[in-house]
Amino acid sequence: MDTGRTPNKSIDKKTALAKAGSFCAYQERSQQEVRDKLYSYGLKTAEVEELISELIGANFLNEERFAIAYALGKFRIKKWGRLKIVAGLKNKRVPPGIINKALRQIDAGLYFDTLQTLLKKKNAAVKESNHLKKKQKLLQYAAAKGFEKDLIFDILNSSDLL
Structure with missing residues (x-):
């Protein structure tokens, strides 16, 4: 099935940074989601980690902000309980300390x-x-x-x- 995309087409770091910035600006993202997206652009591990650091430095990417938005959104909109929220955050590879902080935001x-x-x-x-x-x-x-x-x-x- 042709999706119209060229698989594993490598792009340069500057373009990848701009795309990742847009990806993060659209909605809160976990580091793992952004990492997966950057790998899909055909970048190497060192390049991906460098771009992740730049995105964190520019405040496009914030794991704690993501976890809180995820937890509150899933609770308020989908009426999920804490156990399902924890499983979702673990699936996104969010550290346990940040997960606990996000869960404390639920009244x-x-x-x-x-x-x-x-x-x-x-x-x-x-x-x-x-x-x-x-x-x-x-x-x-x-x-x-x-x-x-x-x-x-x-x-x-x-x-x-x-």
Whole structure:
């Protein structure tokens, strides 16, 4: 299948820097995303690392800023829990210290309320008469969204959800 792109076409460092700058300016990126993009231009490892350093120096690339934007965006928009956010950030090769800092940006009260709202909506949608099976389906749903099981159990056991 022809995508219209010439694979592994090498470009010079100046052009690569300009393209990477545009890539980073469009939205927050992790270092690994930019590194992968630069490698796709056919650059060597030393050139890629030099360009990454230049992008960091020019504040186009900031791993902490990326992690916070990623965590807050996935929580607010997609209603992901902390576990799924951590997995996504690890997949982007963000260091653990930065991941923890990003997770601390999520308001605990809002996190709890979001999980409670998700469970209430799902409870209304689940057509199951057996109480235990319904509880299991709700637990599975919230766990798949990345919420912690102990928090899910707290809500399921303490509320009049079921």
